Amino acid sequence: MVKKSATIITLNKAASEPIHLQIYTRFKEAVEGGLLNDGDRVPSTRVLASELGVARGTVESAYSMLLGEGIFVSKGQAGSFVHAPFRPVGQATPARTPRPRKTSSMAHPEPGLVAGGPSHVFLPGSPAYDAFPRKVWSRLASRRMRSLSAGDFSYRDPLGYLPLRQSIATYLRLSRGVACEPQQVFITVGYQGALDFLSRCLGLQGKDVWMEDPGYILATSMLQDVGAHLVRVPVDQEGMMVSEGIRMSPHASLAIVTPSHQSPLAMALSWSRRMQLLDWAGSAGAWVIEDDYDGEFRYSGYPLPSLKSLDQYDRVIYAGTFSKTLFPALRLGYLVLPQSLVDTCTEKARLYQLGSSIGPQLVVNDFIAEGHFSRHLKKMRSLYAERREMTRKVLRDVLGNHLEINAHKNGTHFAAKIISPHTDQAIVSGFNQLGYGIHALSRWTANGAQSSRAHSSHNGLIIGFTNIANEKTAEHAARQLQGFFT
Amino acid sequence: MVKKSATIITLNKAASEPIHLQIYTRFKEAVEGGLLNDGDRVPSTRVLASELGVARGTVESAYSMLLGEGIFVSKGQAGSFVHAPFRPVGQATPARTPRPRKTSSMAHPEPGLVAGGPSHVFLPGSPAYDAFPRKVWSRLASRRMRSLSAGDFSYRDPLGYLPLRQSIATYLRLSRGVACEPQQVFITVGYQGALDFLSRCLGLQGKDVWMEDPGYILATSMLQDVGAHLVRVPVDQEGMMVSEGIRMSPHASLAIVTPSHQSPLAMALSWSRRMQLLDWAGSAGAWVIEDDYDGEFRYSGYPLPSLKSLDQYDRVIYAGTFSKTLFPALRLGYLVLPQSLVDTCTEKARLYQLGSSIGPQLVVNDFIAEGHFSRHLKKMRSLYAERREMTRKVLRDVLGNHLEINAHKNGTHFAAKIISPHTDQAIVSGFNQLGYGIHALSRWTANGAQSSRAHSSHNGLIIGFTNIANEKTAEHAARQLQGFFT
Numbered sequence: 001m002v003k004k005s006a007t008i009i010t011l012n013k014a015a016s017e018p019i020h021l022q023i024y025t026r027f028k029e030a031v032e033g034g035l036l037n038d039g040d041r042v043p044s045t046r047v048l049a050s051e052l053g054v055a056r057g058t059v060e061s062a063y064s065m066l067l068g069e070g071i072f073v074s075k076g077q078a079g080s081f082v083h084a085p086f087r088p089v090g091q092a093t094p095a096r097t098p099r100p101r102k103t104s105s106m107a108h109p110e111p112g113l114v115a116g117g118p119s120h121v122f123l124p125g126s127p128a129y130d131a132f133p134r135k136v137w138s139r140l141a142s143r144r145m146r147s148l149s150a151g152d153f154s155y156r157d158p159l160g161y162l163p164l165r166q167s168i169a170t171y172l173r174l175s176r177g178v179a180c181e182p183q184q185v186f187i188t189v190g191y192q193g194a195l196d197f198l199s200r201c202l203g204l205q206g207k208d209v210w211m212e213d214p215g216y217i218l219a220t221s222m223l224q225d226v227g228a229h230l231v232r233v234p235v236d237q238e239g240m241m242v243s244e245g246i247r248m249s250p251h252a253s254l255a256i257v258t259p260s261h262q263s264p265l266a267m268a269l270s271w272s273r274r275m276q277l278l279d280w281a282g283s284a285g286a287w288v289i290e291d292d293y294d295g296e297f298r299y300s301g302y303p304l305p306s307l308k309s310l311d312q313y314d315r316v317i318y319a320g321t322f323s324k325t326l327f328p329a330l331r332l333g334y335l336v337l338p339q340s341l342v343d344t345c346t347e348k349a350r351l352y353q354l355g356s357s358i359g360p361q362l363v364v365n366d367f368i369a370e371g372h373f374s375r376h377l378k379k380m381r382s383l384y385a386e387r388r389e390m391t392r393k394v395l396r397d398v399l400g401n402h403l404e405i406n407a408h409k410n411g412t413h414f415a416a417k418i419i420s421p422h423t424d425q426a427i428v429s430g431f432n433q434l435g436y437g438i439h440a441l442s443r444w445t446a447n448g449a450q451s452s453r454a455h456s457s458h459n460g461l462i463i464g465f466t467n468i469a470n471e472k473t474a475e476h477a478a479r480q481l482q483g484f485f486t
Numbered sequence: 487m488v489k490k491s492a493t494i495i496t497l498n499k500a501a502s503e504p505i506h507l508q509i510y511t512r513f514k515e516a517v518e519g520g521l522l523n524d525g526d527r528v529p530s531t532r533v534l535a536s537e538l539g540v541a542r543g544t545v546e547s548a549y550s551m552l553l554g555e556g557i558f559v560s561k562g563q564a565g566s567f568v569h570a571p572f573r574p575v576g577q578a579t580p581a582r583t584p585r586p587r588k589t590s591s592m593a594h595p596e597p598g599l600v601a602g603g604p605s606h607v608f609l610p611g612s613p614a615y616d617a618f619p620r621k622v623w624s625r626l627a628s629r630r631m632r633s634l635s636a637g638d639f640s641y642r643d644p645l646g647y648l649p650l651r652q653s654i655a656t657y658l659r660l661s662r663g664v665a666c667e668p669q670q671v672f673i674t675v676g677y678q679g680a681l682d683f684l685s686r687c688l689g690l691q692g693k694d695v696w697m698e699d700p701g702y703i704l705a706t707s708m709l710q711d712v713g714a715h716l717v718r719v720p721v722d723q724e725g726m727m728v729s730e731g732i733r734m735s736p737h738a739s740l741a742i743v744t745p746s747h748q749s750p751l752a753m754a755l756s757w758s759r760r761m762q763l764l765d766w767a768g769s770a771g772a773w774v775i776e777d778d779y780d781g782e783f784r785y786s787g788y789p790l791p792s793l794k795s796l797d798q799y800d801r802v803i804y805a806g807t808f809s810k811t812l813f814p815a816l817r818l819g820y821l822v823l824p825q826s827l828v829d830t831c832t833e834k835a836r837l838y839q840l841g842s843s844i845g846p847q848l849v850v851n852d853f854i855a856e857g858h859f860s861r862h863l864k865k866m867r868s869l870y871a872e873r874r875e876m877t878r879k880v881l882r883d884v885l886g887n888h889l890e891i892n893a894h895k896n897g898t899h900f901a902a903k904i905i906s907p908h909t910d911q912a913i914v915s916g917f918n919q920l921g922y923g924i925h926a927l928s929r930w931t932a933n934g935a936q937s938s939r940a941h942s943s944h945n946g947l948i949i950g951f952t953n954i955a956n957e958k959t960a961e962h963a964a965r966q967l968q969g970f971f972t
Binding site: 028029032033071120126129130132134137138141142145146147148149150151152153154155156161162163166189190192193196200205218221222225226327328329330331332348351352353354355356357358359360363 | 514515518519557606612615616618620623624627628631632633634635636637638639640641642647648649652675676678679682686691704707708711712813814815816817818834837838839840841842843844845846849
């Protein structure tokens with residue numbers, strides 16, 4: 001094995017992907033692709049580090065992630081070995097060195113291709129991977145897979161598996177006050193898939209679309225790509241400044257808003273703004289997408305009602321995702337459509353056939369129907385509240401001179417304003433080289449470079465806390481981050 | 487239960503969906519949605535028929551499908567009962583009558599939402615559902631589900647699971663002569679998802695696109711919807727008439743072609759046309775999508791090499807799907823991109839994040855890597871050859887005066903020209919009321935209504951044969967079809 005390692009681990013030192021992540025990924029792919037088999041001995045960290053010309057600590061980081069995920073097992077003095085019991089030796093794909101992936105931090109701002117390890121500490125927008133009920137999930141999934149019927153294999157309704165649409169309708173009615181019929185619920189390929197689909201249904205090309213500034217970077221980039229004309233509406237402490245939107249583009253076709261937890265600044269859209277937005281949509285005949293990506297997570301006080309539940313004009317398209325409540329690799333989200341859009345969208349869904357694979361839909365439905373979903377959310381709410389408090393305290397202790405952290409008790413990340421004379425993009429670029437995944441707030445604004453100036457109000461960091469299992473981890477990461485503020 | 491049936495089975499007699507399929511679907515949904523529980527007795531066919539005011543035979547058809555799929559079990563004199571052992575009683579979604587679905591035969595020409603039963607006899611474009619190795623699949627899927635690692639839950643590369651991309655590259659190299667690197671292989675949401683994605687990558691709006699006439703109806707409708715300008719290029723016995731395409735639109739951006747098995751007429755694109763098409767694409771700087779939807783199925787002679795394997799200009803985008811080789815509900819297809827498109831498409835894939843759920847990708851990869859895929863294809867090739875011959879003989883015996891069936895020994899369906907004075911759309915509309923799913927060839931042409939005239943060369947039927955298990959089934963269906971020719 002030692003001899004093979006040099007061909008398997010081809011590093012790209014110029015890439016933005018940190019070296020230890022590259023090592024991790026190459027090994028993982030080599031095991032998954034059958035280049036390495038169960039029981040193969042892997043080189044010692046010392047040997048590999050010298051072979052690759054990198055620091056031993058870098059290799060150790062990668063190995064600890066691989067050991068943590070069970071891809072490697074350690075046998076003490078004997079070294080570490082590949083653990084891949086299910087892949088029969090000799091039936092793998094031919095040996096081939098995976099090329100280093102081209103990564104683009106703009107187009108792919110959530111590089112979290114790996115779980116555990118520093119890449120998820122501080123990464124915003126991810127659920128706690130260590131707390132997902134893997135055993136329950138695996139049990140439900142295995143059960144479903146054993147009992148597939150012939151009908152499960154055939155062409156399915158591209159709108160989604162009906163029982164799942166019913167379960168989601170029930171869930172939203174109870175948890176978010178959204179009264180809807182199952183036929184208004186469409187299953188989508190995550191939130192990006194929902195936006196892509198809506199851009200087809202609503203014909204957004206050349207149309208004015210209000211988008212919060214700052215606002216979710218992937219949505220912004222995609223809407224630009226489909227040819228929408230983005231009207232970046234500023235955000236203040238009450239959320240999107242609706243009157244500014246009306247001033248800038250009174251006849252926009254669509255407004256995209258994150259009312260329960262502004263993405264990324266975390267305040268809720270105030271009651272009066274909600275009313276103002278709905279009244280505008282009603283009179284302008286505009287659609288409103290309520291991106292409720294984090295609506296499940298609120299740690300004190302009462303949530304404001306969802307925009308959709310207040311929508312007497314039937315203009316609100318509610319968008320939710322299982323990426324935050326279950327896990328992102330599912331690629332499952334959902335829309336609740338106004339009645340008047342159901343026919344058009346049904347036709348488009350049948351035309352584009354972008355339905356999701358049936359298997360994951362069956363399992364998610366069981367997970368909800370058997371009560372695991374609500375139990376899991378309840379647990380995550382208390383876990384995230386703890387991790388949030390703990391991380392906040394550590395960040396304040398270690399970085400209090402540099403960061404002002406928002407006080408909103410909701411969501412899965414902090415937006416932290418930089419109050420010392422440093423720019424977010426420089427900090428993030430250095431820090432993420434260590435394998436972290438924080439975001440620069442200025443990248444989420446309409447005018448990125450300018451916003452990144454010191455003392456600009458959007459010169460800040462977006463810091464996730466859901467995957468920080470203990471204070472030691474938080475402190476270690478915070479101290480590493482602090483190193484870039486000197 | 488008898489009292490509940492009237493609320494569960496709400497028929498829509500005006501809908502195009504046949505009554506027995508409506509009954510089947512409502513029961514299936516009621517069981518899946520928890521309105522009916524394991525062990526519930528269902529009404530007798532006589533009682534339900536009288537309640538609903540339909541013929542008893544109609545209810546019997548539906549019940550035989552439900553019994554065949556194991557959703558009902560028969561206990562002889564005691565009647566039939568719901569069989570749903572895994573759904574715990576009382577944890578279902580609230581009682582709610584599913585509304586009849588709106589179905590549109592144009593937008594959704596493959597109504598095959600059900601397996602078994604007459605809906606799949608003669609339905610084109612489906613694999614043999616009775617011959618899919620469910621046990622092997624379930625075993626692999628359960629195994630994978632039991633061994634999910636934390637990394638499987640996180641954000642994954644939207645281009646697809648790398649080992650699967652490697653497996654597909656290997657498979658295509660061996661079976662279709664397509665030499666490609668894994669990084670050229672992109673996993674898509676079936677073929678429609680591939681087209682949707684390519685329309686984003688290539689920016690097809692307002693561009694000329696060659697499309698065969700007749701040609702795959704869903705692709706045609708979608709391309710029109712994305713704003714492409716379709717140039718319908720006629721097809722003769724050698725496939726797409728490339729010189730006509732050049733005459734009609736010499737500077738088109740894209741040509742979409744089905745070289746191994748023209749969709750739907752079944753001839754292969756001749757060698758000289760392949761060369762002519764590639765030369766044109768090379769000099770015009772146009773892209774060519776090779777839709778190899780049925781390339782795996784050829785029953786005699788040697789296949790022509792894939793267009794992609796002949797492509798010295800690097801203009802061919804190869805598109806394949808697991809919908810025909812595994813099953814449609816997977817929603818998994820793949821593209822092999824020219825090297826020069828890899829960067830653009832990678833960026834778009836990361837922007838739109840339309841990646842497929844990880845679970846099905848893991849299972850498909852195991853299925854290929856462990857040799858099940860090639861075994862399955864080999865079996866299906868001989869099974870389809872048999873079913874093809876048997877169905878052809880029956881159609882000739884029963885309908886020889888009305889239909890002229892093509893002689894191409896490939897694919898999964900017949901294109902049959904109507905030689906008596908009947909129009910395909912009238913025949914199909916009547917016949918499919920019985921629950922079948924044949925297609926009218928004229929619907930696949932640029933000028934549907936005109937093509938449907940008697941004696942028009944595209945007045946014909948598209949008839950699948952993969953799900954016809956025996957001669958009795960073929961004969962029964964053929965005789966029913968014959969009834970509409972009198």
